[in-house]
Amino acid sequence: MAVTASRLLEDGAVCFVGIGLPSKAANLARATHAPNLVLIYEAGPIGAKPTVLPLSIGDGELAETADAVVSTPEIFRYWLQGGRIDVGFLGAAQIDRFANLNTTVIGPYEHPSVRLPGAGGAPEIAAHAKEVLIILPQSERTFVDRLDFVTTVGYLGGGDARARGGFPGRGPTAVVTDLGLLRPHPETKELVLVALHPGVTVEQAKAQTGWPLRVSESLRATADPEPREIAALRRLERPAPVPPSRGAP
Amino acid sequence: MAVTASRLLEDGAVCFVGIGLPSKAANLARATHAPNLVLIYEAGPIGAKPTVLPLSIGDGELAETADAVVSTPEIFRYWLQGGRIDVGFLGAAQIDRFANLNTTVIGPYEHPSVRLPGAGGAPEIAAHAKEVLIILPQSERTFVDRLDFVTTVGYLGGGDARARGGFPGRGPTAVVTDLGLLRPHPETKELVLVALHPGVTVEQAKAQTGWPLRVSESLRATADPEPREIAALRRLERPAPVPPSRGAP
Amino acid sequence: MPRAPTPIVPLAEAVERFVADGSRVALEGFTHLIPFAAGHEIIRQRKRDLTLVRMTPDLIYDQMIGTGCANALVFSWGGNPGVGSLHRLRDAVEHGWPTPLRLHEHSHAEMANAYVAGASGLPMAVLRSPAGADHAGKGARLGTVTCPFTGEVLAAVPAIRVDTTILHAQQADRRGNVQLWGISGVQKEAALCAEKVVVTVEEIVDRLEPKPGGVVLPSWVVTAVAAVPRGATPSYAQGYYERDNAFYEAWDEVARDRQGFVDWMEKHVLGTRDFAGYLRSVAGGEAAARG
């Protein structure tokens, strides 16, 4: 999943990354084919070059390796809203067929069965980045017919709904999952399965999607991870050289 | 003039100062009775402690002696508009009886006989500082019946006009000139002569004012400069220890 | 206006004097410099009915919410970064335990802009925020303004203003000037939108040396300073100590269960006199990790 996502990032792009899978994929890209990828984290680091994956979005490693560290308001005002981000890279708990995202609640807002973390940077990243990549595991619980809450707008109801909404960025261009890769249809903006990971079947993908999944006529298989990608991932995931917790809970 | 003005500044006040006479008076106060006066200059220094008078508002001396240097937008947004300035200290080319100021043009705006520097920080300093001190030489050319241009609002047409305008600060509380000291009348807000420098007469002050000048019933004389004030001024005005111009025009 | 110098006081005194029951309080710090010591002291003094404001509630608000200090939360992302849920926050929202929690929920961009507006003396912030997302029930007021020059409709969000902001910084000098450096998040804005500002610091120094990325709060905007070494633990203080990632990961287990959480808080926070005591308690607790 991280490997497929990392390949979508062009060298030299300016990428606004969330922690977790997006950060992992972006740093993998930087360690392999895209050494000039510019990583921006919402806490303030611009041009961060971590050598191990940060656990949190404000880890010291990010600040110490960055070209610049600015305030959080500046990140959102001058850099994101200012139109300087090429790629916004998001995760989510739920996605619908038009790549709208839910990270707020499962169940009704006032009485949720699961309270999720909330919006974070996602709504404005999805609005302003020139394009948006989304990465999340695919299942009937995550790929749903109807979101419990629309936290972040993808293509709204599809078609030209987003374009009419006056969003500066053009919206999600790819969704990477543990099963494969989906792209929005150029006209309808509905997500279409365009590639499957080795060993995954179309039936499996359809079964793990909460709406009738459309499949591209030119469906292809994603390439296996290359040795250098696997090696880079191992290096990124090695334990950070810090002492163990002094205050074990 | 600088001595009288400096005495109006209380120790510990946060003072937003323009270059020239305001800076001179404020630094004199800091060197004498108000060592904890906090000086803020619009270029960015907060808590500047220059040992010689700066020629310009962005001199290196100001930054190097400051507690903090922030951006110019931050000065105007967080520190001035944020309501953190006790005293705004302004000069002007023209003043009217309600302490409105002109620093824009002499003559009509489109065809001025003299083009002055313009607004600078004055309009918002006068709006937001808790009180405003004004320092300028007094003559029929500077104390005018009608401003050629209202750059900066004092008390507008007087009375409660300013209060009704929704200005956060309470407005000018003193005008210091080379002849004496004027204060706004508590009700009408018209400037009243309340003190004269030694050797200046009421007739002289009236003759050098472009409107029928009101004089306080308790008119007093300003105290002579004390020796420590004169000594402090001399120290501040000594030539800065920098080499002469390498590029004489 | 002849100002009193900023007092340097014990943390317990600062919390007692400057954090009132029912008030609106922000403890800021974006992952870095989170004021854990101050949060613990608020828990020890059993402050109640606070409206807690913070972009990323983090473990510190999980602890404060779980011990019943708060009845409202203003926030924009409420998870345990890189780990998962904040279980005490979830329990309060999902089941009203130990007490119901009203949410006022923003995006990061909205909240950062709202802090800027508060620091700038404006009633609102204007931003380009996406239309079409759900807002129903989130408790945060949103509005629009129309640009008088272009006719564009922009989003507006009310300014954040709070009664007390608490920060942790690396250093203060003896007059109460404060400097922090590294990732500085919204700390300056949080300080400048508050009536009262309390800062805990790693150490009091004779003179603040300007640092790259340094944010300085002059003493005259700081209400009180308290020296609390390691006061951001398990968050970190650049130049002093690293983030205790293992603690963040282990917290998931502690907070998952009400009784386990209560026991842990009783033992390590409520059962200790101050933050030094807390640090000794958890350091000794490696074997007895479950309390």
Add this chain to the structure above:
Amino acid sequence: MPRAPTPIVPLAEAVERFVADGSRVALEGFTHLIPFAAGHEIIRQRKRDLTLVRMTPDLIYDQMIGTGCANALVFSWGGNPGVGSLHRLRDAVEHGWPTPLRLHEHSHAEMANAYVAGASGLPMAVLRSPAGADHAGKGARLGTVTCPFTGEVLAAVPAIRVDTTILHAQQADRRGNVQLWGISGVQKEAALCAEKVVVTVEEIVDRLEPKPGGVVLPSWVVTAVAAVPRGATPSYAQGYYERDNAFYEAWDEVARDRQGFVDWMEKHVLGTRDFAGYLRSVAGGEAAARG
């Protein structure tokens, strides 16, 4: 999107390629780091019909206006700081010499906020600006917006956006990352509201060491870098050289008279090939101070 690295070029090439006749250009620097070398090169290349944007026009715009580069000026305070008038600016406004100059005039607060809006991708800035002052004829558009939460009426000013911003900084690295430090005014906002950003620097270094108060512009927002030692003279570059206050004082005499100004510019700026030549010319001119 695979970006070309930021070119490091001679200043003359940068001005030729990135400053177009008739375009909107900002040379910023609040007293500190004023890009005099770049301004001189614009004069040498006889650029015309520029709209010049700058909070404090200073001597550099006096020189550019006096040599006929500009037909419009966006500014907020146009004097020679601590000395008096900018005589060439005045002559252009009062008598249309050498060419008429349209003014778009703001207060500092309006203009600083307008730069922030430009950098933030907003069409306007909102501020509390005094009502009751004269605006007639000033050429700057002002409007109002109403806060949807409090009903307050606030001032609005259109965002500043420019074709090219030129800055002077202390250092760039070989990839074109730029760092400046000391008083940084509105330089970051000026860079981020521009289509193209040209930066002259004191020196190119292998690695930028983070400095207290440092403002970093990553190479991917910088269009071109040119090394011009002493390129801010007679302004200053903190850590490199002091402000030449004597030059500012002497300029008053030079600029007061049209012919004296023309002769001086011919001799020292138009008559030299580059800024190094200019520096040699004025250094040799101490005796022949009047040109």
